[in-house]
Amino acid sequence: MVPDRMYQRVEVDGGVVVGVDGSSSSLHALTAAADEAARRSAVLHVVRAWSIRTAPRPDDCPPNAVPSMDAFQQEVEQDTRRLIAKKLGETPQIKIQVHAVHSPSPQALLSASRGADLLVVGHRGRGGFAGLMLGSVAEQCVRHAACPVLVTRPSV
Template identity: 75%
Template sequence: MPDQTIQQVEIDGGVVVGVDSSASSLRALLVAAEEARRRNTALHVVRAWSFRTAPRPADCPPNVVPSLDQFQQTVVEDTERIVSKKLGDHADLPVQIHVVHSPSPQALLSASKGADLLVVGHRGRGGFAGLMLGSVAEQCVRHAACPVLVVRPNV
């Protein structure tokens, strides 16, 4: 069951992956799932969102601003759909989804405090195309409390 009300992600062991629906994060999800299987541990999928990055609730009229709860539920559903599509049934792998209304670096760095490994895509939905690492990945590499694996998408 997703954690729906926390602002930080607190875990106790396992592999953490940041997901934002970008090609890099979807590849990172697959790599993180394989790492979790190898280590025989849980996979923690972290999705941080803001009003700018959250998908708009489908049932909300165009001239109405959705509530925080509506956005949260839409992001939870979108993340569950992404995980199901990329990992299938994943009965062999315990997966926990953490959806947080928070900047991505803070959510991932808080999760890293209890993680065995943090996996991130090299560049997510924002940023500049020419950067070697996205700003989130760079902050994770510099400040995470556990080892970090940066994954590039298949090109």
Template identity: 70%
Template sequence: MQRVEIDGGVAVGVDSSASSVRALIMAAEEAKRRQTVLHVVRAWSMRTAPRPEECPPGTVPSTDQYQQAVIADTQRIVNSKLGAEPAVPVELHIVHSPSPQALLSASRGADLLVVGHRGRGGFAGLMLGSVAEQVVRHAACPVLVVRPNI
């Protein structure tokens, strides 16, 4: 398992979900307010990583090819939401690790950790998802859970 090591700033968990994109925007606003760096944390597994474009059908991509595809996808998400020249310094932390462990690792050095919440509306929407719940319970820094637009 890879660890995320940062020294201060705002960390945000990002994947390709709408809730994490909203968390990215909120985290960037908070980093700007605090005049600090934004650490974009993306944990991945072979099951969750985007398929590398250069890998022909019927072949299994290498771990390095998956890593490069996740880096490119994450950079695309950041650029599309924050622009090519964000208002704050942005550092990407792409790790082959379960999401809760990567985010909790980042929380050890962050001033604030931001995560999205995949609400489902009604009573179910009041409950946190499994990743957000683990982070809220075990993070070493304050956590901001960003609710989806309802």
């Protein structure tokens, strides 16, 4: 097991935090979090945790080459901004800060929860086991977050 100090942390000072991984569940959570941030006149902190396995590959990286960590970081940030623009529009009416961190999702979201007013997560993300009521990340956030947690489910 890798010590917790090896992961990047997300530090926020108030506002609404949402975890986004590109899944439909996380994009639904993004919309709910944006609505909540607007109601509160708060900053929306969009957290995208990534690993080399989950990061989008930079387009300019040749085949059979491994991008640098900086190239992965930049691609994750750009991809996250594209997801936000697609879901919330090019000019949302709220202040948004993107936090792309090389870290497991639970650690990134739980570190952000220490300074947040609210943490919003989707009920199921990219990984997980089909039989679970909540995704493993959502369950860890509900159990361990330092602020209130809103778990969203898309309407059926």
